[in-house]
Amino acid sequence: xxxxxxxCIRGYVDIFKWYVVFSEEVLGSPTPNASRSAVNLNLFIxxxxxxxxxxxxxxKSSFSLGRxxxxxxxxxLRTWKRLEDAAKCSFEKVLAALRAQQLDNGRTGxxxxxxxFNSLPGSLDEPDEWLKxxxxxxxxxxxxxxxxxxxxxxxxIAMRHKGGFPDLSSWITRDVDVPPxxxxxxxxxVTLVIPPRVRADDADPLPGIMSFxxxxxxxxxxxxxxxxxxxxxxxxxxxxxxxxNNKFAATLLxx
Numbered sequence: 001x002x003x004x005x006x007x008c009i010r011g012y013v014d015i016f017k018w019y020v021v022f023s024e025e026v027l028g029s030p031t032p033n034a035s036r037s038a039v040n041l042n043l044f045i046x047x048x049x050x051x052x053x054x055x056x057x058x059x060k061s062s063f064s065l066g067r068x069x070x071x072x073x074x075x076x077l078r079t080w081k082r083l084e085d086a087a088k089c090s091f092e093k094v095l096a097a098l099r100a101q102q103l104d105n106g107r108t109g110x111x112x113x114x115x116x117f118n119s120l121p122g123s124l125d126e127p128d129e130w131l132k133x134x135x136x137x138x139x140x141x142x143x144x145x146x147x148x149x150x151x152x153x154x155x156x157i158a159m160r161h162k163g164g165f166p167d168l169s170s171w172i173t174r175d176v177d178v179p180p181x182x183x184x185x186x187x188x189x190v191t192l193v194i195p196p197r198v199r200a201d202d203a204d205p206l207p208g209i210m211s212f213x214x215x216x217x218x219x220x221x222x223x224x225x226x227x228x229x230x231x232x233x234x235x236x237x238x239x240x241x242x243x244x245n246n247k248f249a250a251t252l253l254x255x
Contacts (some may be wrong), residue, residue, distance in 0.1 A: 075130050079198040083131060083231060087112045087212075090226035091135045094219050097252060103216060109136025110214015111150040112223070116194055117157075119207040121164040127154065127209065138214060150213035153189035157209055167191070168236050170211070171221065171244040187244055188212055188220025192228045192235040208233075222249035229253060 075083075091112075098104035112135055117127035138146055153170040160167045167173065171187035178184050189211035196205055210224040221244060228235040241250045 075198055080131065083114065083227070084133060086227045086230040087133060087223070088135055090223045090230065091212075093226060093252065094215060094223045095136070097222075097248070098215065098219050101248075103219070103248075105216055107215045107219075109134065109138040109146075110212055110220070111135075111138075111146045112227075113150050113154055113209075113211045115154050115158070115209045115211075116206045117161070117209060119161040119166065121162060123162050127158045135212075136214070142214070146213045148183075148213075149186055149188075150211050152183065153186060153213065154209045154211040156185060157189055157191060161207075169221065169240045169243060171217075171240075171246075174217075174244075186213070186220070187217045188224070190221060190224045190228065190235065190240050192233050195233060218244065218246045218248045221246055222252050225249050226252060 091110075095104060095108070098107075112131070112133045113129060114131040115127040115129050118125040156173055157167050157170055160173065168191050169187060170185070170189040173185055174187045175185045189209055192208045192210060194206040194208040210227060212220040212223045214220065215223065221240070225235065225237055225240065226249075229237065237253055240246075241253070
């Protein structure tokens with residue numbers, strides 16, 4: 001409990017730093033109006049929910065297939081299981097390719113997340129986390145890092161859309177040279193379209209985000225793209241790979 005509490009406190013501090021720096025560097029400083037401030041504060045609160053795993057609070061009709069995963073009630077059980085299997089299969093393919101090229105850096109696991117979000121500029125809606133899952137084995141010293149960055153990548157895309165910048169991936173705002181107190185921003189999250197058939201209510205298509213943290217970032221991005229492809233969901237695969245010049249992902253997508 002003490003270790004979990006320290007992780008939560010550390011998460012709050014780091015996410016608040018990111019919230020301030022990101023607002024200034026990516027959306028412009030200072031925030032120009034109350035609406036922009038409300039958007040930033042809303043997403044900061046969303047980050048806090050993710051860091052403390054409050055997204056796993058009880059939901060109507062919610063279900064779980066194991067302690068490693070959680071899901072929101074919007075997604076039907078069959079699709080939830082397919083997505084879980086697709087993400088794990090993609091991880092194995094990516095890790096094998098990384099090891100074959102000696103690019104794995106000793107990584108053996110990470111955190112996968114899947115969200116729906118309101119992509120309209122100025123929206124105050126928080127992204128909905130439909131699935132969070134640990135894949136593979138994560139070294140203890142990397143658990144907090146993978147938790148935080150898998151959430152940050154997705155939240156950054158959502159915030160950019162709210163600000164009127166419809167980024168296709170987190171690579172567009174990648175910055176690994178952010179000086180303290182900022183937090184490094186990595187690639188490894190991509191946008192896609194969630195088709196109506198995957199939802200319990202069979203409603204209209206929704207914008208979605210897949211994010212992974214645990215492998216080298218070009219591997220993180222490749223895992224998300226492979227998962228979207230294997231699910232048969234619409235995604236701008238070519239454009240995303242071109243934006244990041246991710247030849248590793250391009251090769252896997254051709255296979």
